[in-house]
Amino acid sequence: MTAMQGVFLFTAGLILWAAFMMVTRQNLVHAAFYLILALFGVSIIFVLLDAGFLAVVQVLVYIGAISIIMIFAVMLTRGDVIEEAPVNKNYGWALVLAALFAFGLIILIGQWPAVASLAGEIDTSRDLAAELGVALVSPEGFVIPFEVASVLLLAALVGALMVARPQKKGK
Template identity: 50%
Template sequence: MIYPLQVVFILVSAVTLGAALMVVTTRNMVRAALWLVLALFGVAILFVLLEAGFFAVAQVIIYIGAIAILMIFAVMLTRRIAQDPGPQLNSTWPIAAVIALLVFGLIVFLVQVWDRAASLPPPLPQGFAPLQELGVALVSADRYLIPFEIASVLLLAALIGAIVVAWERK
């Protein structure tokens, strides 16, 4: 029995994984960045399937709109690399591939032996608004205010740090 959603999931995930593979293998960096955009978009669709619409929107805005574009800028600023002639993988890539497969195998094995892995999503309660709950949770002092504020401080520190590191000293 195959549900339409399952078909959507399989298609999206296949495209996403394919795009991800292109990201890590493509020689041209600008193309790799564009493949990254595609992969991130696929993940955004999965977020929709998970009924987390806010995260899908955030994914598009932050990852695709900001991070991916930033990377394209970075690639273009370091122009010489964009047309780097040699191989784009280093000498230890076979080991890296083995390790990546090992990790994948390990996780799949764990998923296989976990008895709740096959569970289905419970229906959301009537009138449950995840986005509102999230907003309240983030600003309630007894819930996640402090982690949230610390994350914002981290962001600020990263901003200042990025400026300082990239500052061109005459």
């Protein structure tokens, strides 16, 4: 399927470019917009993998919520930081380290036999979202992680409110 490969290569290039632009922008809001572009690219990858539900959730949660919160957080900081974020002088070292790490990862993954084989066809006639729903609440499936996820979200909410809430005066 060459058309699909073309779309994949284009999307992968888009994600890499957007990610690169994101980390090199001085303007934090621009960086956030590039991040959104990269996240959108990831949702296209999900579509190519026949994971429509994940693609939609990716857009809903990452573009619709997390990136918005990021921009809010950026706006809460001082204006001059938004315009020109400080540059870490030691970025050369970090670059070398990251390159080595990436190189190692590529070699490691290359040795994994499954990497050369093609992925099996997914039977798209089944309703995968429904099967996910059944798996989430069935005892032999993921019912414990499902309920724990809810507790985790609750903990995240409580923690976030404790940190973000402005201190009351006189306390």
